[in-house]
Amino acid sequence: MSPPSGTASGPVVTPSRVVAGLCLFAPFVSMLWVGSYDSIDPKFIGIPFFYWYQMLWVPISTLLTCIAYVLVRREQAARKQATRPPEGSEPK
């Protein structure tokens, strides 16, 4: 999610940045919309919906952040390729 002031090369808004942004934004919508999960049923192994649904969002948001990470990384690598000749200097 490099912001506008960053590198001079390439457009600021790219498809992969938009997708990454949405991935990062989704947990905010789901978690702040408390009305969508404020109920006891359906239960899961006896745990009310309120609790297991929010805990389910831990792995979901993790997955979304991972996707954002991969997208951003890929784009950065592509930009680096474009701006300077390939070199193996970047430690992983």
Add this chain to the structure above:
Amino acid sequence: MNEGVNVVALIVFLFFFALVTIMGFLAARWRKAAVADNLDEWGLGGRSFGTWITWFLLGGDLYTAYTFVAVPAAIYAAGAAGFFAVPYTILVYPLIFLFLPRLWSVSHRHGYVTTSDFVKGRFGSKSLSLAVAVTGILATMPYIALQLVGIQAVLDVMGLGGGESTHWFVKDLPLLIAFGVLAAYTYSSGLRAPALIAFVKDALIYIVIAVAIIYIPIELGGFDDIFNDAGEKLSESGGSLVAGPDAHWAYATLALGSALALFMYPHAITATLSSRSREVIRRNTTILPLYSLMLGLLALLGFMGLAAGIEVDNGQLIVPQLFENMFPAWFAGVAFAAIGIGALVPAAIMSIAAANLFTRNIYRDFLKPDATPAQETKVSKITSLVVKVGALVFVLTLDKSTAINFQLLGGLWIVQTFPALVGGLFTRWFHRWALLAGWAVGMTYGTIAAYNVSSPTQKHFGGSNDTIPMIGEIGYIGLTAFVLNALVTVAMTFVLRAMKAPDGVDETTPADYLADAGDPKVKDLPPQRAEPEAEQREPTSGS
């Protein structure tokens, strides 16, 4: 509450305590650099930590003993409302994914150790930097004090608290010893000590949670029974298993406000800046949520406490008491050690972070501008001691609820530094004086609003929620204050820009915010360091 001392649990507890003490002192030699007499070494562990160490360090830092004690205690007292800690920690990671890598980059280019260093460099304003530093120190102090409360809870349940008649010195002796030891190894090893100890802490915590979440429900007849019993008990005391429509705003604003605040805390930033590269931070945002899962499971222990019919007069004791009642003595000892060590790690990091703030942004900026790195380190080490003694005095002399009140205030204070810090990372449009004005308004509003909240047991500081002006719903004061702060900052910036008020000097460039390890200039700064590449021999994070 307990008759006599639980000997087996105490022996196990002491074993782990001794283990981490030895590790704490040995940590000074771990990954040691050639020139160790500067803040980058003592205060940031040489800025050399890889993905896994950073993960343990941040986990040890953010999920503190107080969290382990307070989250189930909140559930035990009120039910669903206490569960906001889970959405809160879910929201933290997408948020920091956006701004922490930028902070890491610019801090590495310019050798910043604290957030105030950055704010000063970005806006060229010593007063704004001082405001951020003072807020950070004020917010951290009660947090350290609450770690002591966590240790106290464990000691109490083990029977070391003594009775009402015990002389105060004897009663507090175990706590004094624990903190003396902590202070000594933090002084000698710096950030390396909590980094190393965090491994033990987290290993213990994960084991304890895994066992508790399987073993206790079996003992209590499954989750169905647990939630039925807990629901009945809660309805008697006015709590509930769901938040209820009136509490949606409070729940959501608490989650969001706390998420915004978390990485404004100096200790969170210290752990972040100690990492080796920008990638380490991004990668960490994808693995840190494992702790959120653990926190959610931990919160469920509050319901188990209710279902098990445990009665404690102090809600903070619910988790230790549950362990004591449900587990065999030796495993209760392991669980107590997990909580106790869980207090030591963050207390060490917090005192280092507060000490760094004092040294860099008060001592060096205002008292002794020509301080050498060696002098800075000396001052930081001594300040870390002073901060801990202060926290100890706090806990021993003042009422415990005072520490909790200050912690509540700390949270809503620290989020007021968000516009200067995160705003500053993305844009220089905000005027330095506008940021200062917004900060002052947010701090004042938050403090007054919190002071005026009453609860059945307290006349002031009765909670963190209040009616949101204009909206009319009940919501988290910290978030309201933050919105107010942001509005004032934007409005004042327009005014000041129109008046052509002078801008401070910005010493950063756009490229600074994207620099990564290996880029030119990154390795030149922190001054007088040996080649940072020489330290990239961390075995655990091969990628």
